[in-house]
Amino acid sequence: MSRLKIKLYRIFLLFKREVREGLKSLIIASAAASGFLFFLIISDAFSITGIDHNRLYLLFLSAGGFIYTSSCFREIHQRDKNSVYLLLPASVFEKFLQRLITVTLIWIFFSLTLYLISSYAAALFIKYIFKMQIPLFNPFVSAIFKAFPVYIINSSLFFLGAIYFKKTHFFKTLLSLFAFFILTAIITTVMARLIFSSEINTVFEYHFEKNLDSMRFSLLDYNLDSMISVIFKSLRLIYYALLAPLFWFVSYLRLKEVEVRNGI
């Protein structure tokens, strides 16, 4: 067998082990999620606005996905289990890739299947019990497909949190995210204050409205529209092209560093 085939075979073995060892939990979680979705769809069908499958599915994809991703490296933080996982004959990269595929591609497929089944079951239930027709979920729409890359990018942060934090991974990742946004807001405010200090100072002097107009004219000198456009384009590029690879790379490095003493 070629080296690539051996690597792929080991990744397959990791998948097989994960499914078989977690089969009971998987069945229970799937049943619970299906039940929850079933009642959510029924209650949404009777709401004033009517059912919005896309909104509900995207909520399920993100919330469920982030929670699931946050716990995907539970084993490496458990004192009794981490040595088994770390000593499994597969390279760090193979273990990393297997978990990454699970929480991205497999979760997307799994959540889609689960939502599809739940929505059809709910539609049948409503049809026969309440004699009502509700629209069926169509996953083949652009809104759904556009959401997948966004989910994959956002989940990369929770993926890092799953490796980095030893417990309560989901909440600690959320907390870190809030802390990051607050810090970014403070830094942005301070920088804006420093860069546009003269304009901002004049705005709050004497005649507010008049000064605001003068500030607008003054900022035009900076070619504000193009500046904002460049900033947003850069942010968009960072978000779509750099954010997920960066978090995955840091996650991989962190996974390489994990020792048995990290278990709690």
Place this chain on the structure above:
Amino acid sequence: MIGIKNLSFSYGKNSLFSGMDLTLGSGLYGLLGKNGAGKSTLLKILSGLLYPDTGSCKVSVFDPGKREAEFLSNLFYLPEEFYLPALTGRCYIDLYSPFYPSFDKTKLEFLISEFELDISKVLASLSYGQKKKFLLAFGLACGANIMLLDEPTNGLDIPSKSQFRRLVSSAVTKEKCIIISTHQVRDMEDLIDPVIIVDNGTIIFNHSMEEVSEGLRYSFSPLQLSGDEIIHTEKVPGGWAVISKNDGEGKSEQISDDNNIDIEVLFNAVIQKHGIIENILGRKDQTI
């Protein structure tokens, strides 16, 4: 097979190993030491579960810290405390054996029957001793050339201990390096050779039993003896165990020689007088 050079390791601010050197070839090594001496830590460093602070550690051609798949498929580590999933033995074998290219299923079936295990039962429901026997059988069948066993006989019943001794001794080949860390030295007598003793994070003894027999004489005396040639005496039931320098000369009439060196007495002697013993056996830069 195993080469450690100038290795340092610490738990936080508590330094455990400092400048440790150790070279091991194939064989069945006994790793002995007091509680907290660093035996389990050494096994974890060798298996890549812990990273040394400084220095190098090589196992075959691999750096254990990189945890490469080829290295891990050639290693079997049995920790003192272990986890087994809620799967039947058969299912565990189906899931884990394909990770080991040299896994021998026929050998496993033989070992399973030798240890009288029922692989149709859920592993998590087995007793500690049965779980350990299952893992030992799996480890001996997986074809790994490096086997690190931490207190393997703990929890085993008396017949299983003798089965373990027999099966492990038959597993030793020129390609295999088996390290057994234990406090149960009586269980390991006639099995472990060479013996490595760790104390305060330092390898203070690393010699084969042949070297020990050449340099030291173990004997029994009904009375406590003293003299220049006596290195260590220890009260044992019915008299005194004596370790003296083996100068090849005649012995006192009070002493009865025993060719088999009692490892427990040897261990105590090394812990108390390792400087003298090393001078006698000749420091071989901790290399075998």
